[in-house]
Each structure stands twice: as structure tokens, then as C-alpha cells.
Amino acid sequence: MKAGKSIYLFVVPGLILYLIFFIYPTISALFYSFTNWDGLSTEYDFVGVSNYVEIFTADAIFRKSLVNNIEFMLFVVIFQTLFSLVFALFLTKNSKRSVFLRALYFFPTILSSVSVAFIWSYMYDPNLGLINTVMQAINLDSLALNWIGNEDIAIYSISAVQVWFHTGQMLIIFVAGLQGIPKDLYEVAKMEGANKWQTFKKVTWPLVAPAATIVVAYTTIQSFKAFDLIFAMTRGGPNYSTEILATLIYNTAFRSYRFGYASAESVIFMIVIAIITIVQMRVLRSKAT
């Protein structure tokens, strides 16, 4: 059966939505990044590349937010990928217990991020929170920390929440990848006398690598855009220690009404994510092959 030219019409609705909700805002952001638009007036001036120059030369908070974002991303990517892979290895079979545990681990993902932030803010409260109360009750006072109030650890405390929040989601991707590995490969490895580590290294990992690529790329992008959790838990504080690019851009646009400058920040943000994702994809794909 010949499809004919009409087949191209199937992409039209999606393409229109993509143009309206992605391409148009992206081009707009690029355009406004060269202006001093305040987001309210109908008038604005073109300021050339001065927004970009200011970001790179005078904006210490942008640099701090970028560093925080990278720390946040590294913590989340490493631990979320590791935990989800380990859990997936134990829960690959479709037994009742595995299905129940997979659903249990997936459960946090369906909660709203504001609810998660509220619950964890309470858990982290240094005086009334559950974590410090338990630590003190079992005589581990030295581990009763100022989780989100200490500049040195606040970003990691929120990263841990992000890992808790999304590990179940990544677990499902890994389980799908693991279930796709032919069983006979394991039988061959067993016959060849491979131990568990050798089996994982030579059979499981190469075949689950495409799923790992998706998990790492998705987690990276998710970490850069973890706006809601941070905004609801710390609003970037204390002293900018949890400020990430997404919260900074929000504040610049909607609190300071510097939409032109916020657009320039967004463009840089987009480029940073693109570079990191491309590098990751290349590294992971080369490892996989």
C-alpha cells in the first residue's frame, strides 16, 4: 500500500504545537536577550550583547548558581542512576514481590513536588523534624545536622530529596532495559563459568547501556530544571547556597522584572544543558559500543 503525500499531514498537528510552544518561545527568548525589556512595558531598547557581557563579567550570583547546579546535577545523576540500577537488578523478575516493590518505589514520583517539598522541609527541621529527632533518640547527635540551613550541605540535602523523588521513575526504565536482555546470554555466561560481576560487566551492562544513556540524559536535564523542589524548600537560600539557574532566572524575570536579562540567562542555560547532554550521550554511547 502506498502512503502518498497525505502521510506528511499526520505530523502537522504535532509540528504546529511544537512551533508554538517550543520554537517560538525559544526564538523569542533569543530575541529579548538582546534587549532591556522589563516584561511589562510595550517599549524596550536593543542593548546588543551587554546582557551577556554582564552575566560573564559582573554577575557573581549567576556563577554561584551554575556551580550549585553542577553540584546538584552530579549528586543526583550519580546516586539516582546507581540506586535505580541496583534496585532494578533486584526487581527485574515479574514476581508479586518485585511488582509490589517497584510500585512502592515508584510511588514518590506521582506525588506533587510541592507536597514532597513540604514533607521534607518538615523532616529536615532541625528542632522539630523527624530526622534529627530519630538521630537524637538513637544517640547519634553528631548526625543531627542543620540540613537545609547549613550553607555547606543544603544543596546536597535537597539533592537527596530529588533522588528519593525520582529513583522509582528511573528504576522502571532500567527494568524495561533489563527485561529485554535475552536469557540465553546469561545461560552462556553461566556455562562459561562467569561469576556475578563478570556477568554484569560483560552481559548486563553492555545491553542495558542504552537505557542508562536515557536515564543519565533525562536525570541531567531534570536536575537542571529542579525548580519547584528548591523553590518550595529554600528559595535558593541560605545565602544563595541552593540557588540554581532555574530559580535564578525565575527571580530575575518575575521578581526583578528584568526579562531581557533573564532571557540571556535562559539562553546560556539552554546551551549549558545542550553541551552537557551531548557530551554525556557521546561518552555513554562510545562506552556502550
Add this chain to the structure above:
Amino acid sequence: MNVKHMMLAVFILMTVVLGACSSESSGESDSADGSKTISFIHWRGEDKEVFDKLIEKFEKENEGIKVDMTIYPSEQYQSTAQTLIRDGEVGDVFTSFPGSQFEIMDKAGLMTDLSGEEFVSNFNESLLEAGQKDGKQWAVPYQLVFNQPVYNKGIFEELGIEIPESWEEFLAMNETLKENGYSPMAFPGADIGPGQLMNSMMMNNATDEDIFTQLENGETKLTDEWWVKTLSQFKELADKGYFQDDSLGTKHDGAIALMAQEKAAMLGSGSYAMASIKEQNPDMELGLLAPITVPADEAVYEGIHTTTFMLAVNKNSDTKDEAKKFIEFLSQPENASTYANETGQHLTVNDVNYESEVLKNTADWMDKDTRFQPRYLINSADIEKAVIASIQSVIGGTSPEDAAAEAQKVVDQFVE
């Protein structure tokens, strides 16, 4: 399926999508029965019950006018109200914070001039300034709050503590409380604490009310004596253990709980928290005090006030007259008294009958030498955030000089 059918399918899809979008944005203020609906938007979720009651009364008294109230979380309101009300579809009556949000609303021309309206005379003239600009009354502040620590009168009486009148006395008072097993002040350092306590901590260190305008103009710096001294005093309170442990990790709700449980003797936020404390501990007697950071004879101000929850009429509204009627209704002493007593807030309205014990106990602050909240006079949100961050920084262990220098770097980015 041929091309024609495909085109038709795409057309129907687009029609449905666009139709759904347009029905969202075509807000109607006139209904079929001839009544008009005004949209009232604000951020005070805790006032929903009393507003429901007042709106019901307003609708009975003003047949043909309905009020549709929408409440947004405070943080969301601060960032999105300007966008929401721009086309006049919502927020015929809207509220504004004083300071930067009011400035932005004014700059965008979103408010109707209320200068000639009769109901303006229902308000205390001296408390209307926050809603004025260029000689016109664009908004009328409704609430009067005192942004200074709340204290537990019972604990103070038990320990024989007098209200301190100097920094030395304030430190001595904190020491007495600490020695007697209390955390002197529950400080919500994770959210509103620094931005609230800074006002009373700096009011006598920089008595010029234009200090933050000067900062934004580059005429003074955060590294100057007035701010470094304020930071040093914050640090002294933190280092001596006068705030609860790990105060930068405590949010306002947590600090209120410490106060209500009588683990702390003071709460470092403001009068608006009194109703919540009383809700958790109805027997507690509360008062207000402000840290005097200078010797008694050098003190100019006794405390901090803010006139806020500023009511305004949307310039693009089709129901301006009805919107003004609603503000007039809220400004009538009887209705204002209902609001005040049920929310535990002082108001800017004249002749309000304060019946609640908390309001009666703190009514004397309306006659004291208080200063308008300095933080609201910072026009740049970036500078405001840098100022607050410097407080968190010293409480976290940084020296006042370094924290001030770090914050000044941000200020320098915005000084012309």
C-alpha cells in the same frame, strides 16, 4: 483517507484546541440575569473564612453585584499578579504589597486613581502613604502590622524581665532567658526571619528613612558602619545562642511552634503571627517589643510598622464602580471591625472596634514612634535578596565585614 479528509481532521483539531483556549480567556463580568460579577484577588488564604462572610453580606446589601474571590499563595501572588490583572479579566479589585510590587503595578499603569473617592476618608490619613505616588492615591493599605518580635508575657513576668530600652539591656534580657532554660528567640531563618528582624535591628543604626534609596543610588554602601554594625549585632545574637539551634534551617511555622510550646520566649517575625500562636496556645499572653540596638538615649524609633494588603481597582476593569463599592464596604468601621477581630490584624481604617485580646494588648503600638518597614523601601528585588543573604551569611559564620562586602558586590552590579 484522502487529503480532504485529512485537512478536515486537522481543521477540527485546531478548532477544538483554539476553542478551548478562547473559552478560557473570555471572562464575563455580566451574567444573564443582569448582575455583575467583580473579581477580587489576593494572597491571604488565612482570611478566606472572614472574607466569605463579608462577601455574603456585601452581596445582600448590593443586589446585582457578585464577588468572585480568588486566593493565590503569597509567593505566587508576588510574582504573577501583575501578569494576571493586565487585561482586566481578573482582579477588578486586587491587592498589592507595598514597595517593589506597588512600584511595578504603578509603572505598568494597572491602578485606577482613587484620590477623589469618599471612602478614602474612612482610612487613617497618616497610614495611606504606601499607596500614594505622584500626589495620587492609587491603592489604600488595609492592614497595619508591626514587623518586630512577639514575646510571651507570662515568661517575662515570671522572670521579672522589663522591656529592654538599649542594646545592653536587650543582651542582658536574652542572657536571663537563656539561663532559665528558654531559647530566647525563635528565629525563622530559613524563610521570613532575616527579612523581618532586619527592620527593627537596623531602625536605630540607620535612622534616615532614605537609607536604601541612597544605597541604590550608590550614596552609601552595605560595607558602611550602619549595616556592618547591624550584621555584627545579628552575629552576636547567633553566636551567644540567643536564637534556637540551627536557626537557618527553621521555617516560620516551625518557629511559631517553638513559641507556642513555650520553648522560646520571643518570635522573630511580627504581629501577624500572633493569631497563629494563640490558635496553638490560647492561654498565652502576647506582646510586642523591638530590639533597641543603640544606647537608650540615642534611640529614635521604638518599632516597625507596615501598611500592607493594599486594595486597588484595576484600570482595565469593566466594573470599576462596583469594585469601588466593594472597597467602600470593606472600609466601613463595622465591616473592618469584623475583619480585624476575626483575623487578629490591626487595620488602617478609622473607628475600628478592636475586641480581641491580642489586638487590645498591642493597640498602644499605634501611638508609638514606629518606622515604616525599611525592607519595603528597597526597590530592587536583587538588592533586597543580597541584603537578606548577608544576614544569613553572618548567622552561618561569616564575618560581618566579609558578608557585607559580598552583598555590596551584588549591589554594585545594579548601581548606575
